[in-house]
Amino acid sequence: MIPIITISREFGSGGHSIGEKVAKKLEIPFYDGEIVIRVAEESGYARDLIEEQGEHTSMGNRWFDISTASAMYFQSPQDEIFLAQRRVILECAAQGPCVIVGRCSDYVLKTEGIRAMNVLIHASLENRIKRVIERYGELEEVSAKKRIAKKDKMRRTYYRYYTDEHWGNYENYDLALDSGTLGEETCVHIITELARHFE
Amino acid sequence: MIPIITISREFGSGGHSIGEKVAKKLEIPFYDGEIVIRVAEESGYARDLIEEQGEHTSMGNRWFDISTASAMYFQSPQDEIFLAQRRVILECAAQGPCVIVGRCSDYVLKTEGIRAMNVLIHASLENRIKRVIERYGELEEVSAKKRIAKKDKMRRTYYRYYTDEHWGNYENYDLALDSGTLGEETCVHIITELARHFE
Numbered sequence: 001m002i003p004i005i006t007i008s009r010e011f012g013s014g015g016h017s018i019g020e021k022v023a024k025k026l027e028i029p030f031y032d033g034e035i036v037i038r039v040a041e042e043s044g045y046a047r048d049l050i051e052e053q054g055e056h057t058s059m060g061n062r063w064f065d066i067s068t069a070s071a072m073y074f075q076s077p078q079d080e081i082f083l084a085q086r087r088v089i090l091e092c093a094a095q096g097p098c099v100i101v102g103r104c105s106d107y108v109l110k111t112e113g114i115r116a117m118n119v120l121i122h123a124s125l126e127n128r129i130k131r132v133i134e135r136y137g138e139l140e141e142v143s144a145k146k147r148i149a150k151k152d153k154m155r156r157t158y159y160r161y162y163t164d165e166h167w168g169n170y171e172n173y174d175l176a177l178d179s180g181t182l183g184e185e186t187c188v189h190i191i192t193e194l195a196r197h198f199e
Numbered sequence: 200m201i202p203i204i205t206i207s208r209e210f211g212s213g214g215h216s217i218g219e220k221v222a223k224k225l226e227i228p229f230y231d232g233e234i235v236i237r238v239a240e241e242s243g244y245a246r247d248l249i250e251e252q253g254e255h256t257s258m259g260n261r262w263f264d265i266s267t268a269s270a271m272y273f274q275s276p277q278d279e280i281f282l283a284q285r286r287v288i289l290e291c292a293a294q295g296p297c298v299i300v301g302r303c304s305d306y307v308l309k310t311e312g313i314r315a316m317n318v319l320i321h322a323s324l325e326n327r328i329k330r331v332i333e334r335y336g337e338l339e340e341v342s343a344k345k346r347i348a349k350k351d352k353m354r355r356t357y358y359r360y361y362t363d364e365h366w367g368n369y370e371n372y373d374l375a376l377d378s379g380t381l382g383e384e385t386c387v388h389i390i391t392e393l394a395r396h397f398e
Contacts, residue, residue, distance in 0.1 A: 120369065120375075122369060122370060124370065168369060170319065170321060170367065170369045170375050171321060171323070171377075173375065173377065174376070174377045174380050174381055175374075175375070175376060175377075175381075175389075176319075176369050176372065176374070176375035176376075177373070177374060177375075178370075178372065178373045178374075181373050182373055182374075182393070182396075182397070183398070186393070186396045186397075186398075189392075189396060190374075190389060190392065190393055190396075193388075193389065193392055194381070194385070194389055197381075197385045197388060197389075198381070198385075199382070199385075
């Protein structure tokens with residue numbers, strides 16, 4: 001049976017697009033933006049706010065200046081979003097095989113003892129800069145590099161904060177692929193192939 | 200065209216066996232023990248000595264008590280073995296597609312600008328202990344764990360010493376697979392499949 005597939009990715013590696021194509025090929029649901037919308041509905045937060053804050057931690061909070069003492073007793077808005085996303089991820093997983101991109105989904109499922117096929121998509125900085133420039137045409141190389149560094153740092157911090165584990169440790173993944181050297185189509189093919197052989 | 204495939208592996212992950220099966224399936228040469236023998240012939244070292252020292256660094260040398268000063272001017276026997284192995288790896292690669300297991304082959308080829316498909320095979324400690332006990336029947340769990348820790352440390356130190364890079368950084372691999380969760384046959388299938396799609 002096709003498993004639940006989680007995709008973790010470096011910014012600019014094309015992991016989101018690869019996940020979407022894998023879901024289409026396997027004819028299973030794809031969750032990413034959709035999770036965000038459902039979380040918005042569930043938590044009562046405005047959609048724009050969640051899209052903007054969805055992968056921020058409560059450290060360096062831009063909304064409220066919570067003192068350390070009060071932060072120990074109250075959840076920050078980001079913590080509430082994380083918990084709401086967690087619930088949505090578990091709901092999605094409960095419905096059967098699907099592809100879930102990002103949002104610590106590998107960790108969320110693992111802590112609930114739900115077996116998933118965990119995939120990491122990465123690429124060299126050089127290849128990611130190329131891809132980001134192609135995608136967001138207006139960017140110069142320097143801006144692309146800055147954007148990648150910022151996004152990666154944000155995701156790593158988010159993962160570290162909510163899972164207490166380091167992002168990108170190969171031990172956490174059944175499969176890791178270099179989308180820069182292999183190309184998007186080959187990655188889609190290999191993930192699909194592994195999903196069909198996954199026990 | 201089928202590429203040159205290098206396989207790096209954690210001890211007890213079955214990477215050697217997987218590499219052998221991939222080579223057989225793709226009908227290309229497999230190098231590991233064979234390299235050792237050829238190195239032995241080439242360098243004039245006795246075969247037993249090379250098998251024993253092949254993945255040791257010259258740090259903590261058991262043969263000679265070389266002072267730091269003289270070590271700066273003379274290569275240790277292990278360094279000579281490394282250089283001889285390096286030559287053999289390049290010779291093998293020059294002959295066309297093949298599978299090479301260990302011996303920093305990914306690094307050796309990269310430094311010469313030779314494109315290879317670099318694969319990492321890993322597994323959880325628990326799964327590796329199970330495999331090592333199955334394979335070397337006489338071992339208790341504690342001894343298996345010690346043996347794994349020692350072998351991994353030796354390989355990491357060897358890699359670090361000769362390449363100046365950290366072993367097991369996912370960025371260095373086109374493909375990384377967890378043989379413990381996926382099983383040996385699935386790993387063989389996925390590597391073979393990727394080799395057929397590798398450009």
